[in-house]
Amino acid sequence: MKLVKSRLFWPAMALVTLLVVNIVVNPNFARITMRDGQLYGAMVDILRQSAPLMLVALGMTLVIATRGIDLSVGAIMAVSGAVALTIIDGSGDPDNVGTVAIAIGVAVLVSLVLGVWNGFLVSVLGIQPIIATLVLMLAGRGVALLITGGFITTVNSDPLSYIASGYLTLLPFAFFISVAVIAVIALLERRTALGMLTEAVGINPEASRLAGVRSRGIVWGAYIASGVLAGVAGIIYASNIKAADANAAGYLIELYAILAVVLGGTSLMGGKFSIAGTVIGVLTVQTLDSTILFFGVPSAQSPVFFAVVVIIVVLVQSPRVHAWGRKVGAMFRSSKETPRDGTPPGGATATSAPVATKPEHKEVSA
Amino acid sequence: MTAQTLEAPKTSSPGAIKQFAARHASVLPTLAAIVILVIVLIGAQVEFGNFLTARNMSALLLDNAYLMVLAVGMTFVIVTGGIDLSVGSVMAFTGILGSSMLASGTPVWIVIPAMLGGGAAIGTLIGVLVQYFNVQPFIASLAGLFLGRGLAYVVSLSSVRVENEGILWLQTTRFYLGDWYITPTGIIALLVVAIGAITMAWTRFGRTVYAIGGSEQSARLMGLSVARTKVAVYVISGLCGGLAGLLLTAYSGAGYPRNGIGTELDVIACVVIGGTLLTGGRGYVLGSMIGVFVFGTIKTIISFMGAEQSWTHIIVGALLLLFIVVQRAIVARSDRNT
Structure with missing residues (x-):
């Protein structure tokens, strides 16, 4: 759970997802060959081009x-x-x-x-x-x-x-x-x-x-x-x-x-800034760029995909969407277990003092 | 500083000038732009001797019609304290969209609304992101920039010629008055400026735009429709982008997906040179028009001199710097006074 709450978790997940998609669609993506003591491959290219x-x-x-x-x-x-x-x-x-x-x-x-x-x-x-x-x-x-x-x-x-x-x-x-x-x-x-x-x-x-x-x-x-x-x-x-x-x-x-x-x-x-986060961000952008090219989209059209990524990222960061997320999370929890006010989804189970495990305690918090 | 007194001082003693400056601090940058325009025009006339001709001045409006339309939309956005980076690529997108639709035989009366609608749609997206999702205008319009540019290439990777007579008519027709002439594109641009200026100065919507730029919080407490207005300014800017796409297509006789790269910066520079404060709250549509004329004149002078066109951007950059330093001084002074 600590891992999920890390600031780097979601950026890293985005990069990993992107890499996995690439490898699944094109197994050659992960292949790294050695020639004259030098490594070649799509991933090495991304490191070089980034x-x-x-x-x-x-x-x-x-x-x-x-x-x-x-x-x-x-x-x-x-x-x-x-x-x-x-x-x-x-x-x-x-x-x-x-x-x-x-x-x-x-x-x-x-x-x-x-x-x-x-x-x-x-x-x-x-x-x-x-x-x-x-x-x-x-x-x-x-x-x-x-x-x-x-x-x-x-x-x-x-x-x-x-x-x-x-x-x-x-x-x-x-x-x-x-x-x-x-x-x-x-x-x-x-x-x-x-x-x-x-x-x-x-x-x-x-x-x-x-x-x-x-x-x-x-x-x-x-x-x-x-x-x-x-x-x-x-x-x-x-x-x-x-x-x-x-x-x-x-x-x-x-x-x-x-x-x-x-x-x-x-x-x-x-x-607050994160250098590791930026490194992950750069690799994500570069990988996305190669992915778009790989799918046969002309590179001139790639800005459309970046526009979609920018919009998704800013929406995920926006307070309104967070509020929606909390609301949905609260509904989800209150229908399944006891409502716990103020606890973020999935965290801090140890500190919740009034532990009521019985389903009859079900009530919707305002 | 929202209320402006309109009577001009009759006396010209130093005290009156000072009083005028204090009372009309928000007009000063625009006046400075007019002074610069006059200096540049006279300087060019003295240097070349044949610069201030009717033909040359008419061409100035013709060549910069699309820029003027974009500047009007941008003025609305900047006065609310926002920024719209997407205008150049929206113009490219609507331009290539329109020319491809025409090439595939769609009638003009569908094509033009489609172009304007395409621009307005991207503007709406930006506005909604800014207003309802608290995205910074810079980033939201950046997404718009990427989207417009990418979509332009999705429509077509190469340029598409326009052979529709209706569209080309906008550019080729010339109404003469002596040696002066004006094209329908020029008339459209001036109409947009007039509508923009009237809206900003005399409508409730325009007042709200200024109020948001002055202080969004206060505007909201006053019960003004902040949310609607903030979305609307981006829609207007997008709409202007669509119209500029039409004008540019008519002007160049083709749609080209690489059109308008970097135009957003030119537009912002024109608006700032025209006296609109980037922090919002102050600015005039007519000032932006002057800014476009300054930009266009510099461009013309450079081609007169036969120098590299890259000088245009160096000089405009320098002018931009001059104006923001002057603006900072004015804002610092009026902050001290209040």
């Missing part, structure tokens, strides 16, 4: 925890990819590891600056997060198009392709990037007081300020983190398609990232 969304969603989790939202992540991805690939393209030797490293360094630095800008608008000027990040969302893609000169810059660079397609021993390199970022964020947020302070700022900015929390720095930091992670995600994306496409890079990713965060059980109202 890397950009994972980074963006983790950054988004931090921002949402501070009661904010970052719409500019897709645009930052486009800028970052454009910067990195333009540098590599302009250099004489695209296969040089040093060149690629410098290009990535510059691109991440640019993303950091964009994150600082977002954070400045929100935490210093006090502009609503949706609008503050909307500015960059609009302008960012324009900037990216200017950097690439309006074209799709394509680059053939082995070190660059390695980031998205290469393998580090058993598993794809991109997967290790995800794991490293998850580990760093989990350590920073959960092994230090930072996570608690972030939640405090998100739950009640005014009270946390009065309690001496420097909310400005925490909010600012969240946007910087989101910017940097989006920058790295942009490089992975560019590396995957071996091109900087300012229009397609990170298209709608802000929405998928928000969806993943919400699926993972983090409320958009800020405050």
